[in-house]
Amino acid sequence: MRLTSAGAARTVTGSCHHLDLGDFQLVVDCGLFQGGAELEDLNRAPFPFEPRDLGAVLVTHGHLDHVGRLPLLVKAGYAGRFLATKATADVAAIILRDAAKLQEEDFERDLRKARRAGRESELLGPLYTLADVEAAIARFQNVALHEPVRVAEGVTATFRPAGHILGSAYIELRTREARVVFSGDLGNRESSIQAPAEPPGGCDVLVIESTYADQTHPTRAETEARFQVALGRSLGKGGNVMIPTFAAERAQQVLYLVNRLMSAGQVPRLPVFLDSPMAAKMTRLYQECACDFRPEIADLIDAGQDPFEPPTLRYAVTADESKAINEVTGGAVVIAGSGMLTGGRIRHHLKHNLWREEATLIVVGYQAHGTLGRLLLEGAKRVKLFGEEVVVRATIENIKGFSAHADHDDLLAFMTPTGATHVLLVHGEPEVMDGFAAELRRSGRRVSLPEFGVPTDL
Ligand SMILES: [Zn+2]
Incomplete structure (x- = not known):
């Protein structure tokens, strides 16, 4: 053999x-x-x-x-x-x-x-x-x-x-x-x-x-507590919160936690946008699959609830729906790809928000060397997006533990x-x-x- x-x-x-x-x-x-x-x-x-x-x-x-x-x-x-x-x-x-x-x-x-x-x-x-x-x-x-x-x-x-x-x-x-x-x-x-x-x-x-x-990964309790603090602080400022994710698993982990925190009133209940047609398709699979989720999630599904759908969730499917998110003021959560900011719709949101002091980027995934995500984590003060230089005034949060x-x-x-x-x-x-x-x-x-x-x- x-x-x-x-x-x-x-x-x-x-x-x-x-x-x-x-x-x-x-x-x-x-x-x-x-x-x-x-x-x-x-x-x-x-x-x-x-x-x-x-x-x-x-x-x-x-x-x-x-x-x-x-x-x-x-x-x-x-x-x-x-x-x-x-x-x-x-x-x-x-x-x-x-x-x-x-x-x-x-x-x-x-x-x-x-x-x-x-x-x-x-x-x-x-x-x-x-x-x-x-x-x-x-x-x-x-x-x-x-x-x-x-x-x-x-x-x-x-x-x-x-x-x-x-x-x-x-x-x-x-x-x-x-x-x-x-x-x-x-x-x-x-x-x-x-x-x-x-x-x-x-x-x-x-x-x-x-x-x-x-x-050694942090515990679930540590990761969730840090996410709650970062999200609460960001939404409390009334700025837009951008969370870059890959379409499978990470997007649903974030949706689940945002749903749990908003439903329990632990963070302000502001609009949540899933701005990725691929992540939306993937989320439907998560919603429909009786898979091996943790017991608290399986219980919610059994009770006819949707653990992956925050009360204020909106799906942005078309490019126009994605662009319309830029008009939102007063704070919103935007979940979009790609996970390392190397492409995808998240880059448009970065262009519209990185220069705003009240905005926040919450990084929940590994950022490889040389990617825009890594540059921002390393404290870059200016980055290039679509040929334009954008000054970084937004808060950059890094939450490990979502691996x-x-x-x-x-x-x-x-x-x-x-x-x-x-x-x-x-x-x-x-x-x-x-x-x-x-x-x-x-x-x-x-x-x-x-x-x-x-x-x-x-
Ligand atoms: Zn894998």
């Missing part, structure tokens, strides 16, 4: 792991590489396996870095199904359609540039189109949580809740030789909305993410009961993985750190 990673190997994106069982091959996840040209070039690299020969593809959750290359598997001849929970298939459909749109837009922009430079012939086509994405979406086959699914003679897969985002699962694979668990992305046990990952049973081999293996990923203790809490003797660390930055690997080896485990395309014997 051999495992070969075609992504998330000493990096955090592009999750794709190929398991060769001799007479049967399968892949777990097939995500997009993201975060700079060098990594993104890997999206065009050939897979270190033959997609036509795969007997099954299993999908842990719908994030782009776990599903973004599924259309390429189909294009390369994979003729089977993508096994995933229903919620994962629904999340993936929204995310893949958006990705196709961005791929096509990027290609159009590159084409215009190439034409001007007379280098049109050198340009590669878009990675995939909306038609490719629709072909991939049609391949999803829903699996129920907790129930073993037969994927081949003598091979079953059981999906169990991972507590990361809507529909997320880790996968227990039983073969004749061994029990292998693929963690996918594991949730933060201090999440405000997701129930913690279900404790795994025993296994021989554990393929586990390690994104935040070097960190949807397991921290060091979560990872160990997941790993320990499995009794796995061989642990493969994936989905992490090299320095973080090396530190975690050393710690695990001290406890006597065999630890492997797969490299792209290099097989590991299990």
Whole structure:
């Protein structure tokens, strides 16, 4: 039995792991590489396996870095199904359609540039189109949580809740030789909305993410208290509050907390705008899914209430509805993408508000180096938006603790009961993985750190 990673190997994106069982091959996840040209070039690299020969593809959750290359598997001849929970298939459909749109837009922009430079012939086509994405979406086959699914003679897969985002699962694979668990992305046990990952049973081999293996997240109580203070102070000033979020999970975490605080009268009840058509679609999935939320959320849903809809919520779908938000005075909460302020409608709101002393930007997510979000957190006094320089007078608040990923203790809490003797660390930055690997080896485990395309014997 051999495992070969075609992504998330000493990096955090592009999750794709190929398991060769001799007479049967399968892949777990097939995500997009993201975060700079060098990594993104890997999206065009050939897979270190033959997609036509795969007997099954299993999908842990719908994030782009776990599903973004599924259309390429189909294009390369994979003729089977993508096994995933229903919620994962629904999340993936929204995310893949958006990705196709961005791929096509990027290609159009590159084409215009190439034409001007007379280098049109050198340009590669878009990675995939909306038609490719629709072909991939049609391949999803829903699996129920907790129930073993037969994927081949003598091979079953059981999906169990991972507590990361809507529909997320880790996968227990039983073969004749061994029990292998693929963690996918594991949730933060201090999440405000997701129930913690279900404790795994025993296994021989554990393929586990390690994104935040070097960190300890704040408690849920600390995070929620800090958010309440920041939101209350901002709304009390009557200025607009901008909260940049990604469409899946973070937007719903923020909606849930804003709803709870406003409904309980703990912060002023001012208008709330969800200014992202994609986040609105995603929120509908959260509202309709009887998924593994925390008990207090499940209780609200059972009682016919909507935990993700603050009393004053308005959805801005069209560009005109988004622009109209700029006319609002006296304070409002605006939730929009993108999460790191690198694009999306949030940039328009920043342009209209960053120069206002009474406005506030509440950062609830990780901001990578070089992004506008990071510049603002570092105290930039002027930033460029749409070619104009904007003076920063707004308050910038940074609330950590909204992470949807397991921290060091979560990872160990997941790993320990499995009794796995061989642990493969994936989905992490090299320095973080090396530190975690050393710690695990001290406890006597065999630890492997797969490299792209290099097989590991299990
Ligand atoms: Zn994820």
